[in-house]
Amino acid sequence: MAMNRACHPIFLVLLALLPTRGLPQNAAVELPQLTVRDSVPLKKTGEFHMLEKRFAAAAVAVGPYVYVIGGQGGTGKILSSIERFDTRTGQSVAFAALKTPRLWHRAVVFGRKIYILGGASSVAGSAGQINMTSRRDLVRTRPGANRNAVASDLVSEASFEGGQPLGLQRLIETLDVDTAEVTTTGNMPEARSEFGCVVIDDKLYVIGGKRTYRKTRLARTNRVAIYDLSAKKWSEGIPAPLATLGDATVVDGPFVVVAGGYDGTHTSDTVFL
Template identity: 25%
Template structure:
């Protein structure tokens, strides 16, 4: 009996202890919750106070605009060619960006050819003139994955100094010459159509006019051919468009500036015509054009655009992703002497949305009468002509190079009291 009572007492004591322990834990928890609540409320009050302070600071800064006396520099995004009042445009903060790399050389030296990108993996290199100056009808397909060239079905006849454009799975070759002779008989109006899937050529309707040293690109399923030289090397302002479905050519509104050896590309719903060689009445010794004009098929009107940074003709041209027109290399005349043709290293990109030109990393191998194509967001440049001094046949190149553009925030700099500074000025007296 005594043992049972003793055990009962121990159990009661144990329970009392547990209850006291639970009460102490609950008390500590209550204190912790209270403290935490106080801390949260304090932080919240502090944030409100900081926000109010920052708001007042920002408000005060706005009210005190111009307290930095006589600032020497300003920055802007977009429209870098437009002036900020009291400042001069100084250029972009991403001048000289981008990277070049060498790729496998062409099977032979080539100038005055065309390059057309296809399916993000292949470039078709068409026609041109070889090292001896003979015009070819050869077609090569470059594989950007395996870095090799495959010979494809040749054109029906030799062709160089022509335009080429891709519509779906077909390449359209327009204008140009079928021999290197300077006579008018070498000019052609024929339209050749290459079916990539069938590896076969067919013939379309002839164009209205002869276009030598012309350019072409496609937009909304149609092929646009712009400018060039007519018979007797007259400068052309003629523009035509070919409709593959109707097999018909249509005359367009004439280009404002007649010129040959020009470059063109489709961008942002318009056809852009750039540079070239023209009859500069104001300065006959400086006839490479810096003009850029665009044609809008909807309004059927031409619009003047910001001039090229470097006047030139026979350059490579591609459209990079983001509506960026890239102009690579090109021809210049040393000291304005037409017998001294030199190739340019310069590489410039026009940002259509910003209406601004920016100089990018120069191409390692200077060249003109070259061809370029964009696949996979990269620019591929094939062949071209080297330095040409008083020679009827310019040395042809077989080099191939690839460019990776590095995009940056589109920030432009404006300077005050430095009117002579030009971010796009030549880096050297050497004619790049």
């Protein structure tokens, strides 16, 4: 098919994470090729500033407020501070602080609470400090989950100097937006950073990202963990098609939409649901 040079192809893969009408559960289906323009015109409405310079922070919106959480500061320090930006006034104020400073973590909203998950508590646990020569370990999922699904880790061959711990976090903290109270809630099944994370109904999905491998190595994984926020229990989900980092993840109706990512060597243009 002839394509305009101003467009890029996006190939879609459908991953049925949830039961949906008209689609077999656990199905993977290729969808038609779409095109997206190189640029979409944006209108600048104003320029505002946070209280602190931040990199690799998490941010969520609750009502008129945007909560900017943790990250790495301008001096290289890992931040615990949380600031609240008011979209009506353009003003940002200090709001609360994490119990554990972190970057490359994720935050999602459930009710009047913000869940802050995973991330790295040191720069050693962040990207760009490992040899990108990799190999792939394949592990079959438990019987009955999906016979065709394979959980896969793309593992760095190089260990860190001195075998230092990677600093990845399992910790989950919650922020009550009404009281500004931060509480340690529990742990993820394994430490991860740079993963996709969304909430649908009362289920929280942790998709892919970076995990530790044999204590001194990093793995990019396609494993999916699901947390039932009502029952407070974790379960294993269907593995994603790709083992990538930094996925842009959103909810569209009953689907989790994951766009792009990085596998340690290549940047992906794949979108899967």
